[in-house]
Amino acid sequence: MSVVPLLSDAEASAEALAVFDDIRERRGSDYVNNFWRALAHDPDQLRDVWTQVQQVMAAGALDPLVKELIYIAVSTSHGCGYCVHSHTAAAKAKGLTPQMHNELLAVIALASRTNALATALGVPVDHRFDAGATD
Amino acid sequence: MSVVPLLSDAEASAEALAVFDDIRERRGSDYVNNFWRALAHDPDQLRDVWTQVQQVMAAGALDPLVKELIYIAVSTSHGCGYCVHSHTAAAKAKGLTPQMHNELLAVIALASRTNALATALGVPVDHRFDAGATD
Amino acid sequence: MSVVPLLSDAEASAEALAVFDDIRERRGSDYVNNFWRALAHDPDQLRDVWTQVQQVMAAGALDPLVKELIYIAVSTSHGCGYCVHSHTAAAKAKGLTPQMHNELLAVIALASRTNALATALGVPVDHRFDAGATD
Amino acid sequence: MSVVPLLSDAEASAEALAVFDDIRERRGSDYVNNFWRALAHDPDQLRDVWTQVQQVMAAGALDPLVKELIYIAVSTSHGCGYCVHSHTAAAKAKGLTPQMHNELLAVIALASRTNALATALGVPVDHRFDAGATD
Amino acid sequence: MSVVPLLSDAEASAEALAVFDDIRERRGSDYVNNFWRALAHDPDQLRDVWTQVQQVMAAGALDPLVKELIYIAVSTSHGCGYCVHSHTAAAKAKGLTPQMHNELLAVIALASRTNALATALGVPVDHRFDAGATD
Amino acid sequence: MSVVPLLSDAEASAEALAVFDDIRERRGSDYVNNFWRALAHDPDQLRDVWTQVQQVMAAGALDPLVKELIYIAVSTSHGCGYCVHSHTAAAKAKGLTPQMHNELLAVIALASRTNALATALGVPVDHRFDAGATD
Numbered sequence: 001m002s003v004v005p006l007l008s009d010a011e012a013s014a015e016a017l018a019v020f021d022d023i024r025e026r027r028g029s030d031y032v033n034n035f036w037r038a039l040a041h042d043p044d045q046l047r048d049v050w051t052q053v054q055q056v057m058a059a060g061a062l063d064p065l066v067k068e069l070i071y072i073a074v075s076t077s078h079g080c081g082y083c084v085h086s087h088t089a090a091a092k093a094k095g096l097t098p099q100m101h102n103e104l105l106a107v108i109a110l111a112s113r114t115n116a117l118a119t120a121l122g123v124p125v126d127h128r129f130d131a132g133a134t135d
Numbered sequence: 136m137s138v139v140p141l142l143s144d145a146e147a148s149a150e151a152l153a154v155f156d157d158i159r160e161r162r163g164s165d166y167v168n169n170f171w172r173a174l175a176h177d178p179d180q181l182r183d184v185w186t187q188v189q190q191v192m193a194a195g196a197l198d199p200l201v202k203e204l205i206y207i208a209v210s211t212s213h214g215c216g217y218c219v220h221s222h223t224a225a226a227k228a229k230g231l232t233p234q235m236h237n238e239l240l241a242v243i244a245l246a247s248r249t250n251a252l253a254t255a256l257g258v259p260v261d262h263r264f265d266a267g268a269t270d
Numbered sequence: 271m272s273v274v275p276l277l278s279d280a281e282a283s284a285e286a287l288a289v290f291d292d293i294r295e296r297r298g299s300d301y302v303n304n305f306w307r308a309l310a311h312d313p314d315q316l317r318d319v320w321t322q323v324q325q326v327m328a329a330g331a332l333d334p335l336v337k338e339l340i341y342i343a344v345s346t347s348h349g350c351g352y353c354v355h356s357h358t359a360a361a362k363a364k365g366l367t368p369q370m371h372n373e374l375l376a377v378i379a380l381a382s383r384t385n386a387l388a389t390a391l392g393v394p395v396d397h398r399f400d401a402g403a404t405d
Numbered sequence: 406m407s408v409v410p411l412l413s414d415a416e417a418s419a420e421a422l423a424v425f426d427d428i429r430e431r432r433g434s435d436y437v438n439n440f441w442r443a444l445a446h447d448p449d450q451l452r453d454v455w456t457q458v459q460q461v462m463a464a465g466a467l468d469p470l471v472k473e474l475i476y477i478a479v480s481t482s483h484g485c486g487y488c489v490h491s492h493t494a495a496a497k498a499k500g501l502t503p504q505m506h507n508e509l510l511a512v513i514a515l516a517s518r519t520n521a522l523a524t525a526l527g528v529p530v531d532h533r534f535d536a537g538a539t540d
Numbered sequence: 541m542s543v544v545p546l547l548s549d550a551e552a553s554a555e556a557l558a559v560f561d562d563i564r565e566r567r568g569s570d571y572v573n574n575f576w577r578a579l580a581h582d583p584d585q586l587r588d589v590w591t592q593v594q595q596v597m598a599a600g601a602l603d604p605l606v607k608e609l610i611y612i613a614v615s616t617s618h619g620c621g622y623c624v625h626s627h628t629a630a631a632k633a634k635g636l637t638p639q640m641h642n643e644l645l646a647v648i649a650l651a652s653r654t655n656a657l658a659t660a661l662g663v664p665v666d667h668r669f670d671a672g673a674t675d
Numbered sequence: 676m677s678v679v680p681l682l683s684d685a686e687a688s689a690e691a692l693a694v695f696d697d698i699r700e701r702r703g704s705d706y707v708n709n710f711w712r713a714l715a716h717d718p719d720q721l722r723d724v725w726t727q728v729q730q731v732m733a734a735g736a737l738d739p740l741v742k743e744l745i746y747i748a749v750s751t752s753h754g755c756g757y758c759v760h761s762h763t764a765a766a767k768a769k770g771l772t773p774q775m776h777n778e779l780l781a782v783i784a785l786a787s788r789t790n791a792l793a794t795a796l797g798v799p800v801d802h803r804f805d806a807g808a809t810d
Binding site: 308322332336340348353355370372374384389392 | 406407408409411436438439440443444450454457458461462465466467471472474475476478479480481482483485486487488490491492493494502504505507508509511512513515516517518519520521522523524525526527528529530531533534535
């Protein structure tokens with residue numbers, strides 16, 4: 001299923017094709033996954049998202065694999081099946097082991113459990129957690 | 136605001152108080168935060184959640200700070216304000232720097248953006264991301 | 271905080287006031303809670319929601335307290351603090367005991383945990399769960 | 406689609422297989438559904454989730470069918486298609502009738518509608534709903 | 541996949557069939573899409589939803605295409621794949637151009653990004669945004 | 676409550692202050708709302724978000740008010756109270772009338788209702804809604 005057709009290289013605009021080529025080059029792979037082929041209907045958005053992915057997911061104070069774990073956590077919580085699949089694959093390519101995957105899922109599952117409890121109990125935020133508190 | 140009264144030490148059952156004491160001892164702090172005081176109405180759930188938190192959040196293939204980052208990512212995506220506050224505080228206690236916090240938020244924000252795009256475009260999962268594929 | 275002013279009886283239109291009066295009469299209480307006072311800016315929506323609440327939450331194949339439990343479960347999962355507060359109060363008025371509340375929260379928390387796991391694992395629906403299957 | 410391969414009996418570890426056997430015995434069925442076969446990559450999580458499901462979903466102050474209804478409500482709100490399918494099947498096995506199913510969906514739909522209205526209106530929680538209020 | 545069988549015209553009750561006929565007549569099309577065929581198990585809900593769709597989505601202070609855009613935005617945020625597909629199709633039938641679709645997605649993506657940031661930062665609502673403020 | 680302190684002009688970095696000044700100038704107002712003061716801890720993110728807001732929310736194939744309505748719809752569905760408040764205020768500044776607000780809320784509420792029904796029924800996407808279909 002798809003809301004818009006996935007654009008092949010032949011169907012993509014020159015501007016979109018340039019992004020496809022950059023994806024291929026940086027990844028060292030001929031494959032461009034479906035997300036980018038769907039996004040190619042808006043070359044500006046395609047370029048902007050791809051650029052931001054390169055910047056945000058690069059090594060910094062957090063390493064790239066940790067960033068993929070965070071990405072998977074967000075994608076799971078939003079129920080985005082596509083994103084869970086694609087970023088679990090990306091995490092594996094960056095060194096995710098089965099043991100790390102198990103621990104990632106355990107944290108996501110625990111947080112989902114306690115998030116629900118905190119919301120159902122309407123727990124008020126402790127004064128000491130408020131960064132805006134002046135005392 | 137609170138859906139149930141937060142139980143003081145004097146109001147908590149002996150079973151709940153034992154968990155409060157364990158929280159204090161393991162954290163080396165007199166303070167028991169509101170989540171546990173609300174959860175204390177169900178001492179079994181209180182004990183079980185606290186035990187699971189100890190096990191799941193301990194060092195393993197992933198380190199405790201990375202686990203807190205994943206926890207914050209899930210809590211943000213679920214819109215649990217209490218959990219965002221309490222686990223950002225926990226992450227700081229485990230070494231979260233302002234630069235790491237900025238990068239964490241940048242990944243959460245980017246994932247939220249692309250999750251929305253993938254869903255709005257109805258992108259089908261690539262065959263190569265399917266672990267159940269037999270070819 | 272409020273996005274629109276809460277309308278007092280004096281500020282509400284005649285049409286909205288008629289709904290307020292119906293709420294008071296059916297509940298046997300002088301109090302009209304904030305949700306209805308905010309909704310009163312659109313008397314048609316106010317009337318329609320109030321009517322639907324009366325119909326849907328009435329005794330049927332499921333009893334009214336069970337319906338309130340389902341309501342709380344949905345409200346918790348959507349992170350609607352107001353709704354969690356108001357419907358937990360409604361459930362208490364219909365007989366919710368502390369033990370039932372504990373069990374409700376345990377189910378919500380468990381489902382939140384397994385929902386996250388099923389999504390993070392991308393579990394495909396079993397053929398036998400598909401009501402559209404012809405074999 | 407699946408993020409991890411579903412483990413057959415032959416592929417599962419001895420520890421996971423023991424849980425599969427327990428599932429079969431308690432359900433009086435040879436069938437082990439996909440969720441457990443995906444979760445089997447982490448035998449500890451598998452055992453823990455299965456044990457918690459047995460405890461939480463058992464008869465108590467709430468009956469098992471009511472608990473399944475709550476489970477479906479949470480799963481629907483989280484957009485977990487797998488969970489909606491599997492727990493609607495479970496509810497049917499516990500006596501869910503078409504009329505009860507209709508009423509369940511009506512409550513879920515109504516709550517989803519009013520949750521959205523309360524959030525879009527930013528309705529403040531009434532003082533009387535606050536269990537922490539001292540007056 | 542489907543939780544309930546989709547009812548054909550032959551399987552639908554007389555009451556449900558009357559709604560199907562109304563859908564066909566108002567749309568000037570023989571086709572009744574799957575949502576209505578699933579909903580037909582509860583003819584009252586079917587009738588009520590169809591009636592509400594006619595009323596709410598009609599031209600008013602907002603035009604019908606704008607209403608479809610809002611519908612798609614909500615459906616995307618809830619992760620309802622079915623609804624995204626069906627309402628994007630509806631929007632196209634009402635004049636949605638590729639450029640409008642791109643802009644719609646850009647706003648949804650931006651809002652998803654800033655929603656996450658506001659939640660992760662726990663930003664308090666500015667006093668001036670509070671309609672209930674008296675000064 | 677706030678996860679990070681809101682930065683005053685005196686506390687903000689020169690880079691962040693330049694964005695504050697741009698916000699003031701383009702809005703013709705001295706007021707910088709809390710979101711930007713919280714985001715100022717990461718001047719790069721602050722600059723990037725503000726720039727994207729200017730670009731995405733500008734008049735195009737969709738007018739600025741319509742874009743605000745879409746923004747409110749997303750923010751409501753994500754349960755972001757801050758965003759609902761700030762963008763309803765922004766929409767009013769761009770011409771939102773009470774009647775338009777009522778209609779916006781009616782569409783959001785209806786979509787929330789039918790999203791829940793489609794998910795709880797597991798409705799399969801109609802073949803004709805699939806843009807990737809080749810027949």
